[in-house]
Amino acid sequence: MLTVVRPYLSRSLNVAANEPVSPRLIGLILIGLLVSSWITETIGIHALFGAFLMGVAVPDHGQVKEKIGARVHDVTTIILLPLFFAFTGLRTELGLINDAESWLICGLVLFVAMAGKLGGATIAARFTGHGWRDSLTVGALMNTRGLVELIVLNVGYDLGILSPKIFTIMVIMALVTTMTTGPLLRLLKPAAGRLFPVVARR
Numbered sequence: 001m002l003t004v005v006r007p008y009l010s011r012s013l014n015v016a017a018n019e020p021v022s023p024r025l026i027g028l029i030l031i032g033l034l035v036s037s038w039i040t041e042t043i044g045i046h047a048l049f050g051a052f053l054m055g056v057a058v059p060d061h062g063q064v065k066e067k068i069g070a071r072v073h074d075v076t077t078i079i080l081l082p083l084f085f086a087f088t089g090l091r092t093e094l095g096l097i098n099d100a101e102s103w104l105i106c107g108l109v110l111f112v113a114m115a116g117k118l119g120g121a122t123i124a125a126r127f128t129g130h131g132w133r134d135s136l137t138v139g140a141l142m143n144t145r146g147l148v149e150l151i152v153l154n155v156g157y158d159l160g161i162l163s164p165k166i167f168t169i170m171v172i173m174a175l176v177t178t179m180t181t182g183p184l185l186r187l188l189k190p191a192a193g194r195l196f197p198v199v200a201r202r
Helices: 005-012 023-042 047-057 061-091 100-127 132-142 146-158 164-179 181-187 189-195 197-201
Strands: none
Touching: 005 023, 005 047, 023 047, 023 061, 061 146, 061 164, 100 132, 100 164, 132 181, 146 164, 164 181
């Protein structure tokens, strides 16, 4: 990808800064994306890494990366992203957490996750001289798992590292920690407004 594909794309992508990206170029990039993902999946590495390598291999001549991103943004956010969340939801079997011991383990995982990121980031920010409100705001933002956590969990599930029950517990943890970010930021809105005005406005 870096020694063959990237030099080839560097010679092929002669797009001026004010020139739109052609459908032919979009098609070339998408075909390369699919082929790269298929190859990494075939050799035993997750397709995600092939897609990542294709993104790295695209040179930034004439702001090509930004232009391609703008062209595929709507399709990604409106169609593909909801499909990924639906796919993860179909794999999550809440019925497996059907006894007190399982819920206790789930609560323990959630506690450790929040103590590690929210607590760790809060203490680190406090030690660097920030007030408690500012420190808790940093901790709340760091506590968010979001999409990246779900991608990692799905990779682990595909590779057989995570059992269906552990996968479900980890998904619950990722969703709960992500959903608590909004309420925590609203609770700490004065600090969020000073440190992260864009987040506070949203």
